[in-house]
Amino acid sequence: LSPRYTQVSPRRWLNLQEYQSKKLMQDSGVTVQRFFVADTASEALEAAKRLKAKEIVLKAQILAGGRGKGVFDSGLKGGVHLTKDPAVVGELAGKMLGFSLTTKQTPKEGVKVKTVMVAEALDISRETYFAILMDRSFNGPVMVGSPQGGVDIEEVAAATPELIFKEVIDIFEGVRDDQALRMAANLGFKGPLERQAANQIKRLYDLFLKVDATQVEVNPLGETPEGQVVCFDAKINFDDNAEFRQKAVFAMDDTAESDPLETEAARHDLKYIGLDGNIACFVNGAGLAMATCDIIDLHGGKPANFLDLGGGVKENQVYAAFKLLTADPKVEAILVNIFGGIVNCAIIANGITKACRELELKVPLVVRLEGTNVQEAKRILSESGLPITSATDLDDAAKKAVAAIAKN
Numbered sequence: 001l002s003p004r005y006t007q008v009s010p011r012r013w014l015n016l017q018e019y020q021s022k023k024l025m026q027d028s029g030v031t032v033q034r035f036f037v038a039d040t041a042s043e044a045l046e047a048a049k050r051l052k053a054k055e056i057v058l059k060a061q062i063l064a065g066g067r068g069k070g071v072f073d074s075g076l077k078g079g080v081h082l083t084k085d086p087a088v089v090g091e092l093a094g095k096m097l098g099f100s101l102t103t104k105q106t107p108k109e110g111v112k113v114k115t116v117m118v119a120e121a122l123d124i125s126r127e128t129y130f131a132i133l134m135d136r137s138f139n140g141p142v143m144v145g146s147p148q149g150g151v152d153i154e155e156v157a158a159a160t161p162e163l164i165f166k167e168v169i170d171i172f173e174g175v176r177d178d179q180a181l182r183m184a185a186n187l188g189f190k191g192p193l194e195r196q197a198a199n200q201i202k203r204l205y206d207l208f209l210k211v212d213a214t215q216v217e218v219n220p221l222g223e224t225p226e227g228q229v230v231c232f233d234a235k236i237n238f239d240d241n242a243e244f245r246q247k248a249v250f251a252m253d254d255t256a257e258s259d260p261l262e263t264e265a266a267r268h269d270l271k272y273i274g275l276d277g278n279i280a281c282f283v284n285g286a287g288l289a290m291a292t293c294d295i296i297d298l299h300g301g302k303p304a305n306f307l308d309l310g311g312g313v314k315e316n317q318v319y320a321a322f323k324l325l326t327a328d329p330k331v332e333a334i335l336v337n338i339f340g341g342i343v344n345c346a347i348i349a350n351g352i353t354k355a356c357r358e359l360e361l362k363v364p365l366v367v368r369l370e371g372t373n374v375q376e377a378k379r380i381l382s383e384s385g386l387p388i389t390s391a392t393d394l395d396d397a398a399k400k401a402v403a404a405i406a407k408n
Helices: 018-027 041-051 086-094 153-159 177-186 192-210 240-245 260-267 286-298 315-327 345-358 374-382 394-407
Strands: 035-038 056-060 080-083 100-102 116-120 126-135 140-146 165-168 213-223 229-231 234-238 271-274 279-283 305-308 333-340 365-371 388-390
Touching: 018 035, 018 116, 018 192, 018 234, 035 041, 041 056, 041 086, 041 116, 056 086, 080 086, 086 116, 126 153, 126 192, 140 177, 140 192, 165 177, 177 192, 192 213, 192 229, 260 271, 260 315, 279 286, 279 315, 279 394, 286 305, 286 333, 286 394, 305 315, 315 333, 315 345, 333 345, 333 394, 345 365, 345 374, 365 374, 365 394, 374 388
Parallel strands: 279 305, 279 333, 333 365, 365 388
Antiparallel strands: 035 116, 056 080, 056 116, 126 140, 126 213, 140 165, 213 229, 213 234, 271 305
């Protein structure tokens, strides 16, 4: 995709708050800081007292990064605070909960904080990086680690590639003891900490399998002065194809900070990404979607979105897709580009005609269909009596969509 119109990045399929990821790790026996979650200032105060910690860290729970340097509309500066006094936790929580926090990654108006995490603050004497991810080149999971943690791992890989260590995991065998110990040693853990780190690595792999993750990234996997190996921060990516058997995990999805159109699209099993143009793209397959966006740009237009129908499409999804596209006030034309392999073009055509009639479509519509049952689909469109512009190929469709806007 051309960088000049990819202004909005796609949301992750599943958005978990920090405390939710920590809870998943905790449930798998991974060592994390002791913590409680609070929805009110009084709950936060009570949680701080219950922790009985030397020092407490209070964190506003939003998905956006940069919380520590953010500002609340209550006047409070910073979404992360350290204190040794539980009473201060209650006061600070009162200035966080119900107020909007603005960071570099939030919208201008900020994001309203509904939950805070009250955790035990631990000193870190050393930081390492550890991740487990699915790697196509190895046809399965791979462990990646570095003794240089707490920083951008891409920068470490570029500057000092010799500090990146990999271990390929046999999906049938799992993480062997010798692999876990070797990785722990490569991360720089020594003495009894080496065995402790190896145990944490094995438990992280158990979590990886248990929740159908595609990636579990811990940065940093830290060492405390008291001799404890702790997962201080983690990012977990999930396989959305496993939603049917991970209902409890996917039920935690926090869509409050997502684009409402993207959230609505996900409800209909559609992939939607908003862009900053005015020609809506309605396609099947991510590759075709990117090609459609590029060809619109080539002919002087700008795509308003990236909407992928996927494979097993139904008529009601086509209707839902049109409803989403027409809800965007920026849209001045719609380009439908379907290559029917698994997709039956006639189903698409029926969905299009139904949507056009029921939604009283008021913007130009250009349709290019090719593949399975295409002749029947073309007959449905031509006999519909609707003002639909047909196109012979993608290039022709893009030219017609751009021209339709110029006429208006």
